[in-house]
Amino acid sequence: MPVLSLGGMRFQQSWSDLPPEAVxxxxxxxxxxxxRAALAAGLHHIETARHYxxxxxxxxxxxxxxxxxxxxxxTKVPPAEDPAAFEADLRTSFERLGLDGEGGPGGGGGRVDLLAIHGLNTPELLDQTLRPGGCLAVARRWQEAGRIGHVGFSTHAPLPLILEAIASxxxxxxNLHWYFIRQDNRAAIEAATAHDMGVFVISPTDKGGHLHSPSQxxxxxxxxxxxxxxNDLFCLSAPGIHTISVGASSPQELDLHLEVxxxxxxAGELLPPILERLEQARRRALGDDWLASWDRGLPAWEDTPGRINLPVLLWLHNLLEAWDLEAYGRARYGLLGQGSHWFPGENADALDGSVSEAELLAVLQASPWAAEIPGLLRRLRGRLGGEAVKRLQVA
Structure with a gap:
């Protein structure tokens, strides 16, 4: 497995599955x-998905x-309540990749080396995958027929659910999100290592802060x-990570990643001074008291009036104030309420509308920052709001 993988989320023509003549x-x-550029550089691992x-x-x-x-x-195929629907999607993936042969296990067609169950983000999706006769059983049939090499999963889930999937x-x-601005999944990397699993960090450039268009x-x-x-150097020097995705939309976008x-x-000499500067900037902008306790006592988005996702919104506030990640913050803010189980909860647009400040304060009693949070959300909304973003992933 090369340390850089060519991710297929950005190099396609369209997010719709167009007919051949429309390409x-x-x-x-x-x-x-x-x-060709990726192959010449040694990026032998190519990953895509049914709904890219x-x-x-x-x-x-x-x-x-x-x-x-x-x-x-x-490639990656999302689970389904009906395993037959999952298998139909799997068959379509093989067809699109030119691997269909006679279609299905035993058909003598081509092989996918790695299949990920795509988006194990909720307990229901994990159950659809693991239950007897579920989607994983379908994948195992194809594996036994020689059509699939190894089976893994991709996830945007909360850490406890990721750990449950690993422990199975x-x-x-x-396929995991972990990079400099989001390190809360470190325990998942450690658990995967303990279970002898490969770890593929996904979208370190785009989801890692829109680093293709960084702030000054x-x-x-x-x-x-x-x-x-x-960020690439930070990820690849971390224990337990085997490869990271290079989501290039053109040959030129490979260049910076190849520098790594x-x-x-x-890495041992280059990273520490940069990490120190980033941390100092964060502390100057936000203060030690806030950084030590900003997430304490926050309700889950499911338990918040208007389903406002306070942990994510306050995290975006931190990124904005510390490192001026405005383009990233605007995209993430706009996805709240539009991203289904991939990015759950709502942004702060409902505050002072369908959700009053009093209602919000009623669920913030355990937060040491309850009095400040409504005003902070209004400022965040003023800077990042105004445009809903539709998640490109269909699942």
Whole structure:
């Protein structure tokens, strides 16, 4: 497994699963150039997903033209209440990737080296996967027929659910969110290591802070490294992580990530001064008292009037004040209320409307910052609000 993987969430033409004739020649040429550059650089692991629009179809056309004996091909299929629906999606993935053969196990078609059950974000989805006769049983049938190599899962779930999935001992690897601005899943990496699972960090550039369009403040704090290079180096030097995703939409977007490879031996010298500057900036902006207790006594979004996701909103406040991650904050704020189980809860737009300050304060009695939080949410709404963002992932 190479330390950099080519992620397929951004190189496709469309987030809709277009018919073949709608795929444009320019888009296909760009993807071919991206694949050629990735192959030349040693990114032998390519991962995509059933619901990444045209990604699977476009890859399926190109892979035979770009043979790679070391290629590791991965796709991801979401679970379903009906295992037959999951299997239909699985069959479609193989068809789009040009691996269908006769279709289904025993059909003699091609093979996916890694299959992830995509988006184990809720207890219901985990149950649909693990219960007898469920989606994992379907994947095992295909595995026994030689159509699938290893089976893992991807997740945006709360940490306790991730740990439950790992503890099931039913998976070979995990696609996990963990990067500099979000380190709360460290226990999942440790648990995966204890269960001999591979760890693939997903979306460290986009979900890791929109590092493809970083703020000037973040650039200054990460100097002499670009924020992408800093974050990649931070992830790859952490124990237990095997590979991170390079979600390139063009060949040029590979360049910064490739800089990291030569710098890995120097991580011990390069990272500490940058980490110290980032931490000092955070403390200056937010204060030690706030940082020690901002998340204490916050209700879960399910227990908050209007389903306002206070932990996420206050985390966005911290990122905004400390490192000026406004583009990232605006995107995340707009996703609240639009992202289903991928990004649950609501933003602060309902405050002073359908949710009064008194109602909010009633559930903040255990927070040492109860009096400050309503005003903070109003300021956050004023800076980040105004536009709903539809999650691109369909599941």
């Amino acid at each position: 444009e020649a320019g888009s296909q040429a760009n993807l071919e150039a991206t694949l 629009g045209t990604s699977e179809r476009q890859l399926g056309w190109l892979l035979p033209r770009l043979p790679d004996p070391r290629r590791i091909l991965q 001992d039913q998976f070979d690897y995990i 403040r973040l650039c200054d704090l990460c100097a002499p490294l670009h924020p992408i290079v800093f 490879l030569a710098l890995l031996p120097q």
